[in-house]
Amino acid sequence: DTGVSQNPRHKITKRGQNVTFRCDPISEHNRLYWYRQTLGQGPEFLTYFQNEAQLEKSRLLSDRFSAERPKGSFSTLEIQRTEQGDSAMYLCASSLIADEQYFGPGTRLTVT
Amino acid sequence: RKEVEQDPGPFNVPEGATVAFNCTYSNSASQSFFWYRQDCRKEPKLLMSVYSSGNEDGRFTAQLNRASQYISLLIRDSKLSDSATYLCVVGGSNYKLTFGKGTLLTVNP
Secondary structure (H helix, E strand, O other), X not given: OOOOEXXXXXEEEOOOOOEEEEEEOOOOOOEEEEXXXXXXXOOEEEEEEEOOEEEEEOOOOOOOEXXXXXXXXXXXXXXXXXXXXXXXXXXXXXXXXXXXXXXXXXXXXXXX | OOOEEEOOXXXXXXXXXXXXXXXXXXXXXXXXXXXXXXXXXXXXEEEEEOOOOOEXXXXXXXXXXXXXXXXXXXXXXXXHHHOEEEEEEEEOOOOOEEEOOOEEEEEEO
């Protein structure tokens, strides 16, 4: 499968713990995006990389959130000191042609 | 006003029906437009890009009216497999996509 992959697919954690998610984009795609989706809502933009450069961050991305794409390939999203409000599906997408973004299966986070 | 607004739905239609989804967007500087489909507990999948000239892909037709800031999707001869949430999506100059809340479609036998 040459699509976008994300790991883990599911994560249950206790409030206050740190979690890290990984995204592997489609290999030739130079743009990588993170979104968050809660029940009944469309995905909301979090941040965007072009190669290894993080070019934009949403105001939704509080200082507890950090994302990296160190070699311009895979990316990680870390949430420190998780809160119950962080429970959501975290989606990664990649693109080559501007805006035609292809999504991974997501990581579903549950904070108890 | 929300950046992207869609019909709230849900829509329940019989097989073979024609169903139309409507969407408006608030940012006149938006540059790209899409419809995505999302199955329950799955990721969004690109259904089609939308152009001012309109575009058609089989049973699906998408239209864009920039002057009215309006996007539509028409599904003809609907199938059971068309049951999903349809997301109206708008892209800006920075490649960030803004999604509507989605409209749930259920096609009944």
